[in-house]
Every structure is written in structure tokens, then in C-alpha cells.
Amino acid sequence: MGIADSKTVPKREARLDAIETFGGPLRDLVKHPGGGCLINCRRSFSQTCNCQMGLSLSMLNTMPDIVIIKHGPVGCGNSSQNDKNFTSGLRARDIKVRPLIWASTNLNENDIINGGEKKLREAIISLDRLHRPAAIVVLTTCAPSIIGDDADDVVEKARAETSAKVLLVRCEGFRTKISAMGYDDVYHAILKGLDLEDQREEDLLARRVDNEEFLWRRDYEAQRTINVFNAFSVGRPDELEIERLLNALDLKVNFYPNFAHPDAFRRITRAALNVGLCPTHDDYFLQYLEERYGMPYFIGEMPLGLSNTAVWLQELGRRLGREKEAALLVAQEEELLQKGLDLYRPLLRGKKVFITGGEIRVVVTAMLLEELGCELVGLRGHHYDLFGPHVYGKLLENHADLEVNIATTQTFELANLLKRAKPDLVFAHGGSGVVAAKMGVPVVPVFSQGQYYFGYSGAFSIARRAAKALQNPAYFRNLQANTRLPYKKEWFGRSPFDYIRKE
Amino acid sequence: MSQNYVERPRFSCALGGALETITSLPGVAPVIHAASGCGGNLFGAQQAGGLYGAGYCGGLSMPSSNVAENEIIFGGVERLTEQIESTLELVDARLLFIVTGCMTDIIGDDLRAAINPCLGRGTDILALHTGGFRGNSYKGYDLTLQTLFTEYTVKTVRTQADLVNVWGLAPAHDPFFRGDLENVKHLLALLGLRANTFFTYDETLSNLKNAGAARLNIVLSPVNGLGAAAAFQEKHGVPAIVVDLPIGAGAAERFLYTIAAALGLEKKIAAKAVGAEKDRYYRYIERVSDSYTDMDLQQYFLTVANSTYAAPLTRCLAEDFGWLPELTVVTDLLDEDEQEKVRAGFRDFRFTPAPRLVFETDASQIQRHFTGAQRPYRQERYYDAPAPLFVLGSSQEAELATRLGAKYLSVSYPLNDRAVLSCGYAGFRGGLRLFEDLLYALIGR
Numbered sequence: 001m002g003i004a005d006s007k008t009v010p011k012r013e014a015r016l017d018a019i020e021t022f023g024g025p026l027r028d029l030v031k032h033p034g035g036g037c038l039i040n041c042r043r044s045f046s047q048t049c050n051c052q053m054g055l056s057l058s059m060l061n062t063m064p065d066i067v068i069i070k071h072g073p074v075g076c077g078n079s080s081q082n083d084k085n086f087t088s089g090l091r092a093r094d095i096k097v098r099p100l101i102w103a104s105t106n107l108n109e110n111d112i113i114n115g116g117e118k119k120l121r122e123a124i125i126s127l128d129r130l131h132r133p134a135a136i137v138v139l140t141t142c143a144p145s146i147i148g149d150d151a152d153d154v155v156e157k158a159r160a161e162t163s164a165k166v167l168l169v170r171c172e173g174f175r176t177k178i179s180a181m182g183y184d185d186v187y188h189a190i191l192k193g194l195d196l197e198d199q200r201e202e203d204l205l206a207r208r209v210d211n212e213e214f215l216w217r218r219d220y221e222a223q224r225t226i227n228v229f230n231a232f233s234v235g236r237p238d239e240l241e242i243e244r245l246l247n248a249l250d251l252k253v254n255f256y257p258n259f260a261h262p263d264a265f266r267r268i269t270r271a272a273l274n275v276g277l278c279p280t281h282d283d284y285f286l287q288y289l290e291e292r293y294g295m296p297y298f299i300g301e302m303p304l305g306l307s308n309t310a311v312w313l314q315e316l317g318r319r320l321g322r323e324k325e326a327a328l329l330v331a332q333e334e335e336l337l338q339k340g341l342d343l344y345r346p347l348l349r350g351k352k353v354f355i356t357g358g359e360i361r362v363v364v365t366a367m368l369l370e371e372l373g374c375e376l377v378g379l380r381g382h383h384y385d386l387f388g389p390h391v392y393g394k395l396l397e398n399h400a401d402l403e404v405n406i407a408t409t410q411t412f413e414l415a416n417l418l419k420r421a422k423p424d425l426v427f428a429h430g431g432s433g434v435v436a437a438k439m440g441v442p443v444v445p446v447f448s449q450g451q452y453y454f455g456y457s458g459a460f461s462i463a464r465r466a467a468k469a470l471q472n473p474a475y476f477r478n479l480q481a482n483t484r485l486p487y488k489k490e491w492f493g494r495s496p497f498d499y500i501r502k503e
Numbered sequence: 504m505s506q507n508y509v510e511r512p513r514f515s516c517a518l519g520g521a522l523e524t525i526t527s528l529p530g531v532a533p534v535i536h537a538a539s540g541c542g543g544n545l546f547g548a549q550q551a552g553g554l555y556g557a558g559y560c561g562g563l564s565m566p567s568s569n570v571a572e573n574e575i576i577f578g579g580v581e582r583l584t585e586q587i588e589s590t591l592e593l594v595d596a597r598l599l600f601i602v603t604g605c606m607t608d609i610i611g612d613d614l615r616a617a618i619n620p621c622l623g624r625g626t627d628i629l630a631l632h633t634g635g636f637r638g639n640s641y642k643g644y645d646l647t648l649q650t651l652f653t654e655y656t657v658k659t660v661r662t663q664a665d666l667v668n669v670w671g672l673a674p675a676h677d678p679f680f681r682g683d684l685e686n687v688k689h690l691l692a693l694l695g696l697r698a699n700t701f702f703t704y705d706e707t708l709s710n711l712k713n714a715g716a717a718r719l720n721i722v723l724s725p726v727n728g729l730g731a732a733a734a735f736q737e738k739h740g741v742p743a744i745v746v747d748l749p750i751g752a753g754a755a756e757r758f759l760y761t762i763a764a765a766l767g768l769e770k771k772i773a774a775k776a777v778g779a780e781k782d783r784y785y786r787y788i789e790r791v792s793d794s795y796t797d798m799d800l801q802q803y804f805l806t807v808a809n810s811t812y813a814a815p816l817t818r819c820l821a822e823d824f825g826w827l828p829e830l831t832v833v834t835d836l837l838d839e840d841e842q843e844k845v846r847a848g849f850r851d852f853r854f855t856p857a858p859r860l861v862f863e864t865d866a867s868q869i870q871r872h873f874t875g876a877q878r879p880y881r882q883e884r885y886y887d888a889p890a891p892l893f894v895l896g897s898s899q900e901a902e903l904a905t906r907l908g909a910k911y912l913s914v915s916y917p918l919n920d921r922a923v924l925s926c927g928y929a930g931f932r933g934g935l936r937l938f939e940d941l942l943y944a945l946i947g948r
Contacts, residue, residue: 045589048567051540054547073605073635074509075516079547081917099902101867103510106836112609112636123508130867142538143605143636146575173538174571174606408539409563412593431543431563434556486532486560488595499589 003288007152008170009188012178016283018385020177022406023413023497029384029404030392045499049409051173053077053139055182058232060169061086061102062258064095065134067127067164068102071120071151072141076104085232085449092236092450093259101131107143116144120154128162135165135262137189145172165262167193178383179408180280187285190257190265196293198266218270225252225271226320229282232258233358235449241457242277242303245313248329249322257285269293273319277302277454279360279387301391302360304454305368306334333456344463345373347470354378354421354436356414357429357446363391365427365446365462372463378421380405380414382429405496411435415485416496425466440480442469510865511899513676513809513834513916516635518604519545520643520673523552525600526561527674528701530708532596533560535567536583536612537604542567548640552675552916553923566590570607579607583617591626597708598655600647601630608634629654639836641727641809644673648731653738656714663716667691667762668699668741670731671723672748677811678918682927682936683748687723690755690930693776694763715739719766723748723929724811725844726837747848748811751819751934752784780931787935791942800945803889805873806831806858807896807903808915810841813860814848816895816914816928821855823934824941828858829889830873834897834915836864866899870906893945912944 012018021041022029053070057077060068062085070077083100090097105111105119124136140151155168167189171182205211228242243253254260256268274289276282276299286297298319303312310330317326353374355362359381366376376399381388384406395402403421407413414435418426426436426443433443444465447453452461514520518537522545525533535542542565549555557564568586570579583601590599601614614630621628631650633643648670669687672680684700691698699710699717720735720743722728732743744765749758756777763773804826806817813833820826833845842862849857861872880886894904894911898919904911913920914928928937 043569044585045593046539046567046569046586047563048535048542048546048565048569049539049563050543051538054540054544069508073516074512074514074639075519075541075545075548075635077544078512078515078519079544081548081551082919084919099511099866099899101510103508104512105507106509106512107636108638109636112605119507122505126505126507127510141605143609143634146606146609173540174575177539177569177571179540409543411563431546434562435564484559486564486594486596488593491593499593 002291003188003191003284009181009184009284011176012181012184012385013176016385016387018178018180018383020383020406020408021500022384022404023495023500024404025400026379026392026395026402026404027400029406030389030396032389040503042501042503043410043499044501045412047410047412050179051171052176052179052182052185053141053171053173054079055179056139056169056171056186059183059186059258060137060139061100062089062232063135063137064090064098064259064261066262067131067133067136068100069120069123069127069136069138070102070104070141071116071138071149072105072107072143074104074106076141077102077139089236089259089449095259101133103127112143112147115147115149117149117154120149120151121158124155124158124166125161128164133164135167135194136162137167137169139169139171142172142174145170165193177408180383183281184284187257187282187288191285191288194262194265196265196289197269221252222270223272224250225254226273226275227254227256227268227271229274229276229278229286230255230258231278231281233361233447233449234258234277234454235447235451237450237452238454238458241452241455245329245333245455246316249313249317249320249325251320269295271295273298275299275316278358280358283387299387302364302454304361304364305459306337306371307367308364309455309459310334337456337459340460341372341463344467347467348463349373350375351424351470352377352422353425353427354418354423355427355446356380356432357427358382359384359388360391361446362427363395366395368459368462369427369466372466374425374466376402377423378403378417380407380417382408412487412491413496415439415487416492416494419492420496425470435485437476437479438483438485440473440477442473442476444469504862504864504868509836510867512639512864513897514639514641514836515545515548516639517637517643517646518602518633518635519548520640520676521602521631521633521647522546522561522565523549523640523674523676524644524647525602526558526565528708528711529706530597532590532594532599533565534587534590534599534601535565535604536579536586536601536607536614536617537567537570538606539567539569539571541604549675551919553678553918553921555675555678555923560594560596566594575606575610578610579612580617583612583614584620587618587621587628591621591624596626598627598629601628602633603631605634605636608632608637627655640676641673641835644676645728645730648728649734651711652714652731652735655711656739657712658739659713659715661716662718664718665695666697666699666717667719667721668714668717668735669721669723670701671728671811673727674702676809676916678916678923679927682923682925683723683929683933684927685925686927686930686933687749689932690749690759690776691762693780694759694768694772696762696766715741717741719744721746721762725814725848726810726835726841747815748929750815750928751823751937752781752931753822754815754819755930755934756781784931784935788938791938795942798946800942801825801827802891802893802910802945803827803829804893804895805829805909807834807869807894807900809833810835810837810845812915814845817849817858818852819928819934819937820895822853824938825854826893827855827889828852829892830861830876831858832861832863832869832872834864835862837862869900870903873907893941910944912940
């Protein structure tokens with residue numbers, strides 16, 4: 001059975017052997033293909049983090065010309081209060097800046113008893129008339145799912161009455177502990193609800209006789225066009241860097257899914273290759289595009305840092321018949337970059353770094369920092385799955401005993417690990433950095449949409465920002481001296497993994 | 504405004520309000536009994552209160568049972584007990600406050616049963632059902648205070664004549680709550696009163712514990728915190744007075760006389776306090792008046808704010824600064840009775856008529872309320888329009904201001920374009936700060 005035939009999205013626990021609970025040496029983690037037998041671990045103490053709805057929103061909150069309806073009590077998805085990432089992302093891409101439009105069906109006690117289907121239906125119809133968006137995206141939350149609202153039915157029926165396409169994202173938080181499944185949920189809604197081919201163009205062509213030249217040109221363009229799949233953590237500067245490198249290989253680039261207009265998905269099938277920048281993000285959709293449209297795809301390690309960018313470009317070159325060009329480009333870029341990095345090597349040499357964030361990003365960041373002369377003293381990924389062993393394996397040779405933690409934030413484990421590792425610098429995902437900051441350690445965010453992170457410009461930017469953070473740690477030292485973490489002293493004498501239980 | 508949805512609501516749910524309240528108190532840690540995303544998502548909403556972050560045990564440090572399918576099917580009581588026990592072991596807090604999400608409320612997890620095995624270990628534990636469908640974040644704030652006042656504040660027969668309690672500002676959703684409470688505390692000190700606000704950084708949990716000895720409770724909002732006032736009075740016998748948040752000099756003066764009268768203090772104590780503060784206030788205003796006058800900075804203005812801020816903010820600009828209020832939009836979802844209480848704040852404006860008052864939750868409807876009330880332009884050579892126009896609202900109103908060609912100051916939730924630390928607009932001092940911010944918005948950009 002293919003992906004599109006299924007009503008629901010399979011859980012990543014099953015589909016990718018994903019886990020979010022592990023603590024121990026790297027050699028033990030990579031023994032397992034994906035999470036494998038670690039899948040039954042859990043925590044007897046845990047902290048709040050996110051759910052698949054949050055990660056669904058990280059994609060949807062970038063889509064121009066849509067209205068998002070959160071079907072649930074008013075707090076669900078309320079993190080969208082800040083739409084700065086959306087507006088600045090639009091500005092960076094020269095798209096007309098509009099506020100993010102979202103609504104909540106605001107389910108109250110009465111709705112929990114009597115059901116919220118009517119409210120949802122009315123919300124879809126009213127917001128379609130009011131805003132006339134290209135698409136309306138409905139997200140379902142825990143409460144309506146438990147009380148049995150049939151959102152599929154409501155959406156199906158509403159479609160007959162709206163000018164907008166209506167998409168349904170089922171992302172109830174309690175369904176999975178692997179919140180990255182939210183990406184699959186959105187892609188599932190996209191592949192079910194948006195046009196992935198330009199039917200209007202096909203219809204027009206069918207009526208023309210002399211369309212050979214047009215078709216020839218279209219195929220030629222498609223052969224040299226690739227789709228690159230971005231993510232919340234990939235800002236416009238990163239897109240520009242990727243585009244610069246691929247243009248140098250005489251390739252045209254379209255970016256999906258973030259900041260792509262719903263109508264732009266019609267052209268998605270007109271490309272030679274789909275490339276996912278982040279293995280955590282796109283495999284579900286890229287598999288679908290291969291299955292349904294025969295489009296090949298490539299999900300490598302992130303093109304970040306010297307070695308990984310080189311491997312990534314060479315692999316693309318190999319797949320698209322541009323091997324020589326890719327090798328030349330890599331050589332040229334590396335030569336230029338080395339001169340830039342030399343500015344910061346003296347400052348970074350021997351500095352102990354600790355990295356916490358997304359599964360793959362932390363490893364490729366670690367590899368770059370090692371290339372810069374830093375010493376890796378700790379690593380933690382938000383989850384671990386079938387994409388893990390290959391990239392984590394790259395660290396095995398030098399770091400088999402490195403203490404690795406798999407945890408979706410769980411900042412108490414982070415605090416304990418930092419106390420032991422005593423890093424000079426921490427690279428942290430949003431929300432976790434403040435823990436290191438309160439421990440007096442300078443922090444660089446593992447992503448920041450306004451700055452370069454990927455490719456050669458990214459390597460330079462990371463080196464520069466690491467050096468910048470190290471040059472004046474005053475803010476962090478002052479914070480450490482005057483604040484404290486919410487844990488008892490004894491915690492720091494125990495193993496950071498003491499609350500991990502095997503069932 | 505629709506009955507079926509709220510567009511870009513400026514409030515989160517009961518759980519959100521409870522968490523903002525709990526994590527703003529000293530020495531208190533929450534334990535969330537909900538799925539893993541509730542706390543993190545609601546923390547995102549909290550940060551929209553002027554970059555109001557995690558603090559001691561908020562944000563991604565908040566303990567949470569992170570229930571999943573298994574607990575939804577088989578019940579989550581056991582998991583919650585385990586989470587409370589491990590939290591007691593690990594987290595350094597004097598008080599644990601258990602709060603629930605929709606999913607654990609719907610499946611009916613018994614909080615008492617979960618907590619009982621964890622009692623008697625030297626840490627107080629409170630619990631409250633805060634499933635998001637029970638109300639919005641202001642309700643969560645009120646319910647949390649009710650629980651604290653009835654179950655944590657100690658019953659005492661000894662009243663302290665100079666002690667009062669002050670509340671009504673919801674952390675984060677009233678982004679200036681810390682500065683405002685400090686400023687109100689300063690005003691009360693001028694009357695020789697000590698005030699518990701529970702949230703200012705000079706206080707500890709003892710202030711909350713011993714709040715029962717107060718003579719009077721002062722609620723600074725016409726709608727938020729009233730449930731807590733009733734519960735307080737019932738348990739501790741302390742009466743409450745509901746007053747508008749005293750934003751600016753005129754309101755601060757009225758506030759001092761009102762509180763003095765309520766406590767039976769001699770009028771001259773209030774008069775002395777007012778005199779000194781007002782004198783200081785007008786020495787500052789005097790110095791900026793050259794420029795203010797020469798530049799003709801008087802504006803028509805539009806206010807978009809919650810029930811607590813809307814009236815006193817509008818009144819301050821109208822009565823203290825002489826600006827012209829066109830329209831005030833209250834963005835809370837209120838019942839008839841509550842709307843009436845908010846309306847009361849707009850009676851009897853001095854000098855100039857009160858603005859039109861609209862209750863509207865949906866951001867995209869606000870412009871309609873403004874333009875809809877303007878007299879249509881009929882090709883007259885001379886046309887009376889409210890210009891120059893100034894907008895005070897949330898960061899959502901930046902777009903509205905741009906469309907209306909108005910200058911703009913963000914003052915209400917969500918506040919994403921400015922950081923709020925100790926700034927507050929209450930009191931004489933707050934009035935000066937507000938005037939500074941308005942002038943910066945007018946001449947600085």
C-alpha cells in the first residue's frame with residue numbers, strides 16, 4: 001500500500017525505529033539500527049518540550065496566502081503569537097509581507113460534551129469568505145480527537161463550499177513522542193490536498209498541435225532543475241548559499257516546502273531530483289514523490305562544514321552528470337574558505353564544545369567544529385532513528401566513548417551533562433540555550449534564520465560567531481553568578497541518565 | 504466576531520494562564536499533567552508578553568508527565584504520581600503546583616489519588632484542573648490565585664492594619680505586570696502601607712502564605728482576579744476593592760484618595776503623598792513642554808488592549824496628555840456582565856468625550872471598526888478626519904497603523920517588537936515613562 005492510500009500517517013517509532021530516550025557512550029548508540037531495542041526506554045522524570053503540532057506549525061507558519069485553523073481549545077498552537085519568523089522570512093524572499101492569519105475554534109466545556117464539528121465547519125466557511133486564501137489548513141488537536149470529532153468528514157464536506165483548497169493535518173500531540181512526525185503530518189496533508197501537477201497546463205497542451213518545441217524546452221528545463229527541501233531551521237541566507245553552489249553547477253533550484261505558495265506545488269514534479277537538506281524533515285514526502293511520480297530523491301548528510309558539504313556536492317554531481325564540475329567547485333570553495341577560517345583558528349583551537357539540537361544537525365556541526373580545531377566534549381540529539389547510524393558512525397573512530405544523550409530538550413539532563421563536560425562553548429537549539437547561559441557558558445544557536453549556517457558561507461559564519469561568543473563571555477558569566485538552575489545540588493552528583501527506565 | 508472561532512486570539516488557555524502565574528511566583532514549580540507539547544507551546548505564547556522568558560523553573564524546565572497514547576487509554580494517574588515523586592527528588596521548590604491539560608481532564612484522571620502518596624515530604628503540593636477548554640488564560644490566572652488563596656494562604660485572626668494585597672494583572676498577558684505592580688506598591692507605600700503583590704522580586708512565598716493578615720484586597724482589573732477576590736473574602740474574611748489600574752498622574756491621584764478612604768486613613772496623608780509625587784511629575788513634564796508645544800504633538804488615537812488596560816490607558820492619554828480618543832477596542836472574550844464592568848471605566852471623561860468602545864477579538868476586524876465609523880468623504884474641499892492619528896495596541900496593530908498612516912506604540916499582548924523588563928505605566932512614575940515612550944514613537948522614528 002502506498003503512502004497516499006493511507007488515511008493516517010504511520011508513527012515514526014514504527015516507520016523509522018525512532019527513539020527519544022537514550023544516554024550512554026556513542027559506541028552503544030550506533031550499535032542499534034535506528035532506535036531498535038532502545039525503543040522501550042522512557043523517563044520517570046520528564047520536562048515539557050513540544051509535540052507534533054508544534055513542528056507541523058513550524059512548516060505551516062511559513063506558507064504564504066493560507067489561513068490556519070487550530071481545531072481545539074484556544075491554547076493549542078498559541079505559540080504562533082509571534083509571527084516574526086514568518087514576516088521576516090517573507091521580507092527576505094521579496095514576498096509581500098502580511099501577518100500570519102490563524103484562528104482557533106476555541107472549544108469550551110460545552111463543545112467537549114457536544115462535539116466541535118459544527119464550529120469547525122463554520123470557521124472554515126467564514127474564514128474562506130473573509131480572507132479568500134489560496135488554502136485553509138485545519139490542524140486537529142488532542143481534545144477533539146479524544147471526543148471523536150470527525151474532522152475528515154467536516155473538511156471533505158467543506159471543500160464543496162470553499163474557494164480555498166482545504167487541507168487537514170492530524171497532529172494530536174499525545175499520539176507520538178517523536179514530535180518530528182509533525183513534518184510527515186503536514187506532508188500528508190499536502191500530498192492529499194494540493195495539486196502536485198499543473199493540470200491546467202496539461203489540458204491546454206492537449207488542445208494544441210504544434211507543442212513539440214514547448215515540450216522539448218520544458219523537459220530540458222526540468223532536467224536541469226532540482227527541488228531543494230528547506231526547513232524551519234533553514235533561513236533565507238542558507239537557501240541563497242545552496243542556490244549559489246548549485247547555480248555554479250548549472251542547476252536551477254526551487255525551494256519547498258517552507259515559504260512556497262500553495263499553488264507553487266503544481267510545479268514540484270517538474271524537476272530532475274528532489275534533495276532533502278535535513279533527513280529529519282522530508283523523507284516521507286520524497287518517498288511519496290518517487291512512488292507516485294517516479295522522481296528520484298537524495299537525502300544526504302546536511303551540506304554543512306567542509307567535509308559534509310564536499311560529500312554532498314560531489315554526490316549531487318555524480319547523480320546529475322556534473323562530477324568534474326562539482327570537484328572543481330569544491331576545490332575552489334575550500335581554498336577560499338580556508339583563508340577565511342584561518343582568521344579564527346587560533347581562537348578556536350582546543351576549545352571544548354558541546355552541541356545540543358536536531359538529530360543530524362548536531363553531528364555535522366560537531367564535524368565542522370572539529371575541522372576548526374575545537375574539541376568535542378558532548379553531543380545530544382532530539383531523537384534518533386534510521387538516519388542516525390550512518391552519520392553518528394562518522395564520529396566513532398575518535399569518539400567511541402563520548403557520552404551521547406538522545407532527548408527532546410529535557411534540560412535537566414542537559415544541565416547535568418554540561419556540569420560534567422565543562423565546555424567553553426555550547427551550540428544549542430532554541431529553548432535549551434538558556435540552561436548553558438545560566439551555567440556561564442557562551443552559547444551560539446544551532447540555527448538562526450537570519451544568518452548563514454550551511455555550505456561554505458555557513459562554515460565561515462559559524463566560525464566567526466563562535467569566535468565572537470568566546471571573545472566576551474561577560475553576559476553569561478554575570479548570569480551564572482546571579483541566577484540558579486531549579487535542581488537540587490544532589491542532582492549534579494548523579495548520572496545524567498538516572499531517570500531513564502527500561503521497560 | 505464569530506461564535507465559532509477566534510481569529511488570532513490574544514489569550515491562551517486556562518493551562519497557559521496557570522503556568523504563567525505559577526512560574527512567575529518565587530520558589531514554586533509547576534508539574535504539568537498533559538502531553539509533551541502543551542508546556543512548550545504555551546511557553547511560546549508566554550514569550551509574546553514582551554519576551555517574558557522561563558525564569559527559575561519555567562519554559563522548557565517545567566516538569567511534565569508527557570502522557571502519550573498509553574496513558575490516554577489506560578489512565579495517567581500512576582504516571583503522574585511517578586512524575587511528582589521524581590520532581591520532589593530533583594527540583595528545588597517549596598511548593599509544587601500540579602496542573603492538567605485537556606487530554607488528562609477529559610479522561611478523568613483523579614488528581615487527589617495521584618498526589619496522596621506524595622504528601623508529607625516537606626514540600627507543599629497543590630493541584631488544579633486547567634484543561635484548556637475550561638477557559639482562557641485570564642481564567643487560568645484567576646483559578647490559580649483562587650487555589651493559592653484558599654489552600655496555601657494561612658488562615659489568621661490577626662489583621663495587620665498596614666497590610667494590603669494587590670492583584671489583577673496576569674503575568675505575560677499583562678506584559679507590564681511587574682513594573683506596574685512595583686509602581687502600585689510604591690504608591691501604597693506613600694500611604695504608609697505594605698503591599699503583597701506576590702510577583703514582584705522583593706517578595707517571597709511567605710508574602711503569599713501570610714496574605715490572610717491583610718486589611719484589604721485591591722483588584723486592579725474590572726474582570727480579572729474577581730473570582731480570587733471572592734474566594735479570598737470567603738476564606739479569610741478580607742474585603743476587596745476593585746479599582747482601575749492607576750495609569751498616569753490623574754489616575755494615581757484618584758487611586759491614592761480612594762484607597763485612603765477605603766481604609767479610613769486621614770485625607771491629609773493622601774494629600775501629602777499626592778503633592779510630593781505630583782510636584783516631581785510636573786517638574787519633568789515642564790522640561791519637555793517647550794518641545795511638546797512647539798512641535799504640536801497632540802494626536803487622535805486608537806487603543807487596542809485587554810479589559811484591564813483599555814480604560815485606564817485611554818483615560819491617561821485623554822485626561823493627562825490631552826490627546827483625542829477615537830476608538831478603544833477591547834480584545835477579550837467577555838460575557839454581558841463583564842462587558843458592562845469594562846464600560847464603567849469609560850464613563851465621565853474629563854475635558855473630552857470618551858471614545859467609542861468596541862469588543863472585538865479578531866485582529867482583522869479592527870480596521871473595519873475604525874473606518875466604518877468615519878463619515879464618508881463626499882468630495883468636499885475641507886474634510887474633518889482624525890489626523891494625526893496614533894495607534895496603541897499589540898504588535899499585531901503595527902500593520903493596522905501602517906495602513907492607517909499612523910504612528911504606533913506597542914503596549915498590549917502579543918508584544919513581540921519590544922522587550923519589557925521593569926517598565927510599567929502605573930503611577931506617576933509610570934505616567935512619565937508612558938509619555939517618554941509616546942514621544943519616542945512620535946519623534947524617534
